Amino acid sequence: MRTLTYYPGCSLKTSSKFYETSIREVFSAYDIGLKELDDWSCCGASAAHTINETIAHALVARNLSLAEQENYPLFAPCSACYNRSKITNERLRADKELRDEVNRANEPLKCLGTLEVKNIIEVLSEYAGVERIARKIAYDLSGLKVVPYYGCVLTRIMNMETFDDKENPTSMDTLLWATGAEVAEWPFKMECCGASKTLTNKETTLRLSSSIMDMAITMGADAIVTPCPLCQLNLDILPYLGRGARNLPVLFLSEIFELALFGKLSGAGSHIIPVDEAIKKVIKVKTINTYEQRKNNGDD
Amino acid sequence: MNDLSFLNEMEKASGEKISGCYQCYRCTIGCPVVADMDLYPHRVIRYIVLGERERVLTSKTIWTCLQCVTCSVRCPNDIDIAHVFDALRKIAVKEQKEAETDTWKFDQYFMDSVKKHGRLHEIETVLRYKIEKKDFFGDAKMGMGMFIKGRMGILPHNIKDRKGLKEMFKRLEDKKIGG
Structure with a gap:
């Protein structure tokens, strides 16, 4: 411990x-x-x-x-x-x-x-570790395509070494890959969601968050995954901000782990954009896609 | 470039080496809200060097900025442009030259709430802002929706040592603006 x-x-x-x-x-x-x-x-x-x-x-x-x-x-x-x-x-x-x-x-x-x-990415990478994460998988996430959304302030910190690349981080991609989910490479990893302008300038948040959502849909993703609560909220309230188009569920990084470990989300009811469709893609097969097998199959 | 006083003032206020800028435009090109700005970020920097104090302090740009720090991270001369904008905001407010008052007002209500409770009391902060803006129903649906989903608390979260926290604010508040 x-x-x-x-x-x-x-x-x-x-x-x-x-x-x-x-x-x-x-x-x-x-x-x-x-x-x-x-x-x-x-x-x-x-x-x-x-x-x-x-x-x-x-x-x-x-x-x-x-x-x-x-x-x-x-x-x-x-x-x-x-x-x-x-x-x-x-x-x-x-x-x-x-x-x-x-x-x-x-x-x-x-x-x-x-x-x-x-931060949460560091803790999961260092304390759990990719190998242990992969070993503990109990549900198959290979049917779930996710885009990793890091948000602005996690790695964009001036005047110091950061835990990952400031503009093209990959640490969360690795964690998501370890859970067995399909991780899409996409250009909006670091795009700003509108941050704290949600109240003072709703149009800005709507425009920025909407374009992130659009890009995720274009990539054919089933869900956006983020470690940041402000990013999650800004994207999740898109229906209230006036976006009429389709929305993908916005999951926290830990929620992908919940799916891989337990096959369900404890906070499913707190999501504004429904998460049912994404969860359905997970529970269909009971794990077998273990680390050893993927290694043997040459998947990595 | 006869008058360097504004450049000196801003380099001191922000701690950034603004004079190092060679106008590569990378800040402007990377900015996600540049379309809403009246002055491009690289021009703000240039106008500071040229001593165009009024033009910069009254610009919308410094308030449009989201503080996403993309510009700063990309600057080949390590100028934290977002930080320069942050410093400009403080001077603009002090001299009542701000082109937009909403951002500052909201940030201030945010800080009032933190000062009072130790933690942000979201609903109090939002309602105060809404009342000030006389916008009572604009986001009512969103508020209700969040409440139903359990994402909007009603009661404040008070920390135990509120006295110590208030003392800290008192010690620093009147000392200087900006720090």
Whole structure:
């Protein structure tokens, strides 16, 4: 059993509660333990740094300093939380002046910036591992064609090495491949969904998210898969934003794992775009497509 | 290029080496919302160098930006253009020159909610914004739909140490704008 300090962020407690449930179910299958950070607060997401950058850092530093006392790596499943945590962590470690200023504001809490911050792709790749993922498959996903949608802020982080290529990431493709799903190569991996403009400029989100949906349909996909709760929501509310055309279900990365492990989705009822069609493609055959067999067949 | 004061001001405010730009247009070409902008991103950068302060601060562009950071990641001179826009927003608001007020207003309501509860209270933030905009029914259907799906909470999530959090805000808020 390996343990991580879990920083849910606001989304995983409200609009994407089912993402948390899904993560917990999948992680426990791989013996990854989560210890929720006590009394965590919002990371400030896209709003804080626009209003006041020092406050944005201090908000994140508050959580980081609480997590530093725990001594486990910090796991942030939300892309915005991960992005902000990563940036502040690095900045505070490198910039003593900023660190002192932020720590003075957060007194008595103290952040050193020494924490390891991880997203869901990293955790699944490193802690579960492609081989163990493939071995544990209990349902055949080969009939399900998915497009991996990373979203903006997971890898686009300035001034630091990121866990994957900033503009053409492949780590989630590998994970999806390991679950046995058919993964399509597509050009919209990193296209912006409209982010936080959903309320202030609905037309922008509708246009951008709609073109992502259109491209996924053109690729012949059955579902879009993303690790980011904001991307998931923006795409999932497309029917409400005024899109009349066909929509594909938008699944969280952990939900594909749920399908591969348990053959069902615990949060199926929380999806606005129905997921039934996609689930149907999964349950038809009871696994046999194991790692060894695929290796023997030369599929990899 | 007689007056470098605006360039200096912006390089200081953003911490970015704006003068390193050689106008390759990569930022503009990669921008997903460039069609909605009144000034192309590479031109904003150039106008900063040329000292066209008013033109830049009153531009729609800095508010159209989604902060997707595509431009920044692609810049061959490592200028974080999205960050420069973010810095411009702060100055524009301070001098009441902003071409659009919605983004700032929403971000501010977002922060008010975080300051009060420690975590974002989505429905309170959205309703405050809707009331301010006098748009009561625009997204009512979406709100109801999300509520039925269990994706919209009613009650706020309060953290225990709200006192400490408020103290942090107080210590930093009036100190300086932007940081």
